Amino acid sequence: MGERGMPREKMLLNGPQALTEVELIMVILGSGNRGNPVRKAAQALLRLAEDDLIRLSSFPPEGMTEIPGVGMAKALQLTAALELGRRRQEARMMLPAPCIVRSSADVYHRFSIRLADLGHEEFWLVLLRRSNEILAEVMISKGGLTGTVADPKVIFSKALAMRAAGVIAIHNHPSGNIRPSRADRELTKNLQWAGKMLDCPLLDHLIVSRNTYFSFADEGEL
Numbered sequence: 400m401g402e403r404g405m406p407r408e409k410m411l412l413n414g415p416q417a418l419t420e421v422e423l424i425m426v427i428l429g430s431g432n433r434g435n436p437v438r439k440a441a442q443a444l445l446r447l448a449e450d451d452l453i454r455l456s457s458f459p460p461e462g463m464t465e466i467p468g469v470g471m472a473k474a475l476q477l478t479a480a481l482e483l484g485r486r487r488q489e490a491r492m493m494l495p496a497p498c499i500v501r502s503s504a505d506v507y508h509r510f511s512i513r514l515a516d517l518g519h520e521e522f523w524l525v526l527l528r529r530s531n532e533i534l535a536e537v538m539i540s541k542g543g544l545t546g547t548v549a550d551p552k553v554i555f556s557k558a559l560a561m562r563a564a565g566v567i568a569i570h571n572h573p574s575g576n577i578r579p580s581r582a583d584r585e586l587t588k589n590l591q592w593a594g595k596m597l598d599c600p601l602l603d604h605l606i607v608s609r610n611t612y613f614s615f616a617d618e619g620e621l
Contacts, residue, residue: 414562420445420452427480428473435468444469444477456481498533500525503614506567506605509536514571515609522549522570526563527602534563549586551593558599566594568604577606577613587615 406422415423424441443466448455460474469477500506506525514521520542526534537557539549549570558566568590570583579587587604594601603616615621 440468500531507612525567527565529564565602571607575608
């Protein structure tokens with residue numbers, strides 16, 4: 400495996416958190432040139448900043464090009480990445496408290512207005528972190544009056560891509576009848592089985608209508 404591929408491969412397998420600061424800079428720079436390997440350039444950039452990323456982010460691109468193997472294009476890439484990191488931290492400070500799912504009612508209240516008055520079925524997935532904090536809400540499919548298609552392969556491909564620790568399925572019944580159909584129960588069993596196999600458990604499946612909902616977990620069917 401070449402020098403260029405090692406940090407990227409590590410990142411794909413274990414996520415960006417597994418990379419050292421040198422390796423993260425290597426991924427951003429992409430490649431070095433003859434006589435100036437990308438790892439050597441990344442190490443030199445950190446030495447220039449005395450291993451201080453905040454200091455590195457204050458360097459102008461022209462200053463970074465003093466490092467052999469770092470041209471203006473690579474310096475601009477690194478400057479842009481560091482600026483994104485700064486803006487992310489700034490945005491994090493402005494975020495409200497994390498949304499934690501503590502009960503089926505929490506999920507229902509998030510989706511009741513969104514789904515209750517629709518004339519067609521929609522199937523949604525709530526992706527959760529290990530702390531039950533909501534990671535993302537994803538619409539899987541949209542159907543007609545009598546049903547929608549929810550493929551377990553599609554559902555768990557999204558959950559695994561987002562590295563979710565657990566999932567909650569939600570869909571609406573436009574008829575207002577919240578009792579699960581045979582197809583609803585079969586889908587729930589399939590999702591439950593797939594979640595166990597993939598270590599990403601199905602924590603609940605809600606069927607919502609205008610004023611109420613059915614929870615498979617609350618009813619002891621999970």
